Amino acid sequence: MSKERLCLYDTTLRDGQQTQDVQFSTEEKQQIARALDALGVDYIEGGWPGANPTDNAFFDAAPKTTAKMTAFGMTKRPGMSAQNDDVLAAVLNAGTGSVCIVGKTHDFHVETALGITLEENLVLLKESIAHIVASGREALFDAEHFFDGYKANPGYALDCLKTALEAGARWIVLCDTNGGTLPAEVHEITRAVIAAGIPGDQLGIHTHDDTENAVACSLAAVDAGARQIQGTLNGLGERCGNANLTALIPILMLKEPYASRFETGVSLKALKGLVRTSRMLDEILNRVPRKQAAFVGASAFAHKAGLHASAILKDPSTYEHIDPALVGNARIIPMSNQAGQSNLRKRLSEAGLKVEKGDPALGRILEEVKAREAEGYAYDTAQASFELLARDALGQMPEYFEVKRYRVTVERRKNKYNKMVSVSEAVVVVKVDGEKRLSVSESMDEAGGDRGPVNALAKALSKDLGQYSGMLEDMRLVDFKVRITQGGTEAVTRVIIDSEDGAGQRWSTVGVSANIVDASFEALLDAIRWKLVRDLDGASV
């Protein structure tokens, strides 16, 4: 049986830009458009030509895409002809093959927000759509507040849709603009719309996540017969965001009943790039990727419960609803005080440490992890520190060098221009190759900016480690996270440091102390020890 086609309409560049704190540059819009096109969506709504300089610049130099590039706008304003409305003219002037315009279908909004009669609004819809079609473009109609409008006055709301359809709109899109409609209602009303004569294969759905149901509402509309879904990458959008295409695409392609029944423009190969596309958008927005995001989050296939982890080892399908590789994601079995021995052995073997089932060292390691987590350590993320702890317990950790003492000074005073400036200085004393070595560094970066005491300490610590110094040259600190947490009864500081080297290895270490400098130093020390153990023992990553 041949599959039915579902159409994907992306509005990351338009409704996604309505997200609080989001403001794309023209270059970023181009980058996102190319990524969307590579993914395989059918439409890319690029913005509202005429509404702001960025959107104008984007359409002036829009990338060539297989997806239909679409300009967004609104119906012509009352009191002038479609031909004479300069706002609508600006939208058409963007020269896109497809044009999507939003218009009213809710009687309350027609009368309150537009201040015109219901009949005048129908004329306005008809003329606006007809004008777009007459310009040789494909017209889409975003029926604003459709669900609220239908509940208030179903006859009028349907008349608006029919008017747009008869005027030549290719797609009629039911918009839940306020995001307040729940899935069962979306299902019921979408069915009623189709029953009233709007063909399902000309019907789209546009939802918002104000009740955390945007994905479910989109599915409910598809179940009822709609064949276009509007949404955004990572669920960006006004208020709580739009329907999240990053969740909807894998659902439609991998989950039943959709996978067997429908096809989209996204290939299974492109789907493997989904995590990468999601991260790219977060990079552009300088957002920390949401770990718990469905399908693409770093935690989406992380199995923390001991019961789950041990079953996963027998058969991943026991606790995974899809294979994470299908969307470019990966399984994680984190360490925690809920983890069982099987989880532990798996994690040790990932670190190149083979330990037999039943080895008493397993119990010792678990005890040590539990005791340290009670002090405030966290080994879920700090895999490298976990590995060092295990090596210590197994007697497989060489002592490359010993830190005898250190001292850090932070000083803030006026400089010669009478401006307050800070500088930190660190002295570290280590014993390596049987010799005592003193190193001193300060916290200034090349630009003369103060990077603080931890930076000074990191530099002094790695400055002279004898035979090991060469191995640390390509290592750098890429992230530094601090949390105040509870260690026993006292508040302590937990520091997690992410490091990277020239070979592209990235590893996380943890330090805990009431003293933030001490906690940082401990994490730094672990970072260096792990790098040495990997490079010298040649353990597989």
Place this chain on the structure above:
Amino acid sequence: MSKERLCLYDTTLRDGQQTQDVQFSTEEKQQIARALDALGVDYIEGGWPGANPTDNAFFDAAPKTTAKMTAFGMTKRPGMSAQNDDVLAAVLNAGTGSVCIVGKTHDFHVETALGITLEENLVLLKESIAHIVASGREALFDAEHFFDGYKANPGYALDCLKTALEAGARWIVLCDTNGGTLPAEVHEITRAVIAAGIPGDQLGIHTHDDTENAVACSLAAVDAGARQIQGTLNGLGERCGNANLTALIPILMLKEPYASRFETGVSLKALKGLVRTSRMLDEILNRVPRKQAAFVGASAFAHKAGLHASAILKDPSTYEHIDPALVGNARIIPMSNQAGQSNLRKRLSEAGLKVEKGDPALGRILEEVKAREAEGYAYDTAQASFELLARDALGQMPEYFEVKRYRVTVERRKNKYNKMVSVSEAVVVVKVDGEKRLSVSESMDEAGGDRGPVNALAKALSKDLGQYSGMLEDMRLVDFKVRITQGGTEAVTRVIIDSEDGAGQRWSTVGVSANIVDASFEALLDAIRWKLVRDLDGASV
């Protein structure tokens, strides 16, 4: 018509703790339990007694709650009697009135994960539930992987439920453990379960957010007749999280058809505390609150689109599906316009600062807040620092003293017992009453423990401030939060300090710098300046 009762079962302290990177302390669990009880949930699943020391300590001193405190565990292990299973015994020994145990209902899991026959599993379910009931407890049965089990072998999955019901379980909870079942299927299978004889008012639903449908799946089960909903605050939980009670509670209470048909244990008054409860959990986890979260997110009622914002001014119901005040949230309209300024005046008057409408100082303060927030400052929580910033802009901030310079030293070395110890020392030089004063303090507490450089700095700073010293004696630092954030293009450290005084006042201040000691010092300085301004100006709190 009287309303039907829906039962809310919270598992933040158990399944929520399965979130990657989440590890509650015993005190934090107690704090969360009290907040859940104040909110009005029916059950609080406190953890798995016997699984880890934190959960044991929590049940040893569990807070007295109106909600039923519930211990979680698993069915007895094969090959021993329920009486002789020490894992199950540990769960019962927690002494809770309600006990929830998870057991298998999916034939594949019975055979693959447990390695026993289908018949043996039924016996095991029966004996485990019967043992709990015989111990005088209320029993709940979490039917693990129920939906997958039902699809694979409906007869067997239903037999498992019937066995648990007949053995005396008060609630049978259908768990979508892998999170892969979609809403329509949850609806259909839940109906089938009820049709097969499991009463809806003994039926619960437990979903996960792996397809972003956990809330919708919970609603689908309620639509089909289930009357208990399991979930977590802020949707914490294994992998992508559990059903988010922070979204479900307002849906059930405020949205149709639920609001008219059902009631829960949450009152409309308690619902107004929802945002506060959500933020409290983020504070404990030191997480940045998710701005786009449904109902409680800072952006949930932020109207960025120009069309929306202008209609909102005419009538908020044009673009809001509920009144934000009902959940303790607030509308946000971009700062630049008139609504922004009236918000600001409100906040200033709360700080005792009267500013006339139209005063150009309002614009200056808004500009300064924007510029500083771009550098990494955050004034949402740091109300005291915001007030100082406003006073500076209004020329209403006296300079009580001036910090000329400071120096902090952190030293780690061996003590006379050959043990590594740390000590920090701070020197602060201030000019007060026209005189220069030098103070020095170290970081040791009474017990000889090192409290770190910020502690030493705080002590030295407040040690000798001339005429002001007396006013600072009752002031103490009660919380200290550190976050790495973005200031312009560089990563900077943001420190938020909470202080308290003898009169019970509590205030928050913020400092930002690439240098964590500097950032802390700035926040400390603000804390002292705010205390002096309040005590000397007598401004009302």
